[in-house]
Amino acid sequence: MAIPMSQSGREEAMKAAETVKGRSLWQDARRRLFRNKATVVSMIVLSIIILLALFAPYLSIHRYDTQDYNQVGCYPSSMIDMSKLNPPEGADPDSAAYKAYQQYNDEYPERVQCGLGIIASYEQAKSDFELYCSAGNSATAPPEINCARAPQQDDFTHVLGTDAIGRDLWVRTLYGARVSLSVGVVASFVALMIGVMYGATAGYAGGRVDAFMMRFVDIMYALPFIFFVIILMTVTADIPFFKDPFNRFILVFAAIGAVEWLTMARIVRGQTLSIKRKEYVEAAVAAGVSNAKIIRRHVIPNVIGPVIVFVTLTIPSTMLAESFLSFLGLGVQEPMTSWGVLISDGANEMETKPWLLIFPALMMAVTLFCFNFIGDGLRDALDPKDR
């Protein structure tokens, strides 16, 4: 029997029904989400980390790949006592103050080297700045001199010290955040796309198609998939196309995304199976809506809750996978960096320069915590059982 309603009228009614229901669900979820303190704090901390990563090039005058052999293995600037770096003025070499200065410098030569390096480059930059910018001829200033901002002494310290070849750790950690976060987000997106399509199709098709598709997932599931990622990274390492750092980067995305879609497919399939039997889907079938459209309009919007939760939990696990690969030396290549690379480098030098390990590891741990707390909070907020 034909439904006595015009095509557009019916769609409008459906749309209206969807928005009303959707809004109340999301409002409810949002209220519950913001009541969870751990989640809110995590969201704030994570936003700060993301902003730091986004604006990394503007946060320091150091570049992530500049090697400065005069400042190798510098202490974090907070660990250098600037007042002790220069000999006390006019002091007698036999005085206690002079001896304290000498002892300070004898114990940790890196302090002197880096401390003096700071002063020297700051003085150089200041005189360049005055020469080109102050005399009113800023238009002719060479490109490496930024006339918009006078150099500050702090610009020439290394907030978190430098690594074994004199690169600034603070900037490298922020660039590592860029790589790690983007791998996390992009690989999770790849997993999301494949998983939702695959799971929704299998669940909606049912029967033999479903059995076959899920059997495939089961087989894949039985494997320690990170091993396959490692094989893929190994085998492609000699192919010229993948020697290009950018292409290799994309390969890391794709390889990790291809690992993570399996669980997503399972979740979506389970949800789809239960939604398929709902009355509104039956009504849509009766109204002659095509299968593709039912999946798009009814199935996917209704599985989105669990999927969002799972994505927030997939992001940390993809970040971990990338760091794992990079830690083993199979991920992103120098001079590009990621938290895995930094932690691996730091672990090699931890006996003499523990900050190279501590800071990137801390940054990564905090980020992983944030994602996990947000995921937990979202799950509680979206769980229809205790609404």
Added chain:
Amino acid sequence: MLGYIIRRLLGAIPTLFIIIAATFFLMRLAPGGPFDGERRLPPEIERNIKAAYNLDKPVVEQFGLYLGKLVQGDFGPSFKNKDFSVSELIALGAPVSLKLGLLAITVAILVGSSLGVYAALRQNTASDYTVMSLAMIGITIPTFVTAPFLTLILGVYLGWLPVAGYGDGALANMILPVTVLALPQIAIIARLVRGSMVEVLRSNFVRTARAKGLTEMQVVWRHVLRAGLLPLVSYLGPAIAGLMTGSLVVEQIFGLPGIGRYFVQGALNRDYTLVMGVVILFATLIIILNLVADILYRVLDPKVRLG
């Protein structure tokens, strides 16, 4: 029961076949063979060597030959460790990895389930929250962060334990690697056990046991633990897979001469045969251990029907 085991074993064969085929053809996709990059050989000698390693035959035939050797436990020659076959390398590393893995899984099960039971019995108290927060940390922080940190503190600053090396399997050398490897599994097991224990503590048969006047100790030991620890059995498969992945990092960091280290070195040196051999071995192990865990679960859980 027997029928179930046979069915599961038969089901594992296609899975294994797919794994082997995938690894083999990936390996053939890789540019370069075992004898490239060294000094140029006269063509006739190169032909002889290729013939000796079956590299002159069509790929499908090579696959058949590889399978035939594989059934006999021969993974072929290592590409980079010239005097060794992959099987010999695996045999060299296996005792180390096995020792590490067995110790770690034992520690993980003992510590993890004790913590889980403890937290469940003191549900919603400060000790429960403490254990569960620690578990969250254990799950979140990856092995390659905990390993250097613990080494830094216990090995370098306090000097209690050796920083790295196998030391012929001395206990002191194993403490750090085993701890690092077991930590994430301890955390996961603690959460798992707490969850299931809490559920069992609420169930009817526990109330009955209490009602008939058993002491709390008797209730827990005789009734709750038996049902509450059951999910642990089905987690054993994933736990072992997790340990294998973890051992890659742990063996690398602590310089233990196990299979995981050979695997990573092989991956870095493009020793394809070695990498493939280890993957096939690990996948087989995981499939078998998953099967064992499933069978155990069926034996132990009275609710699951055998068949």
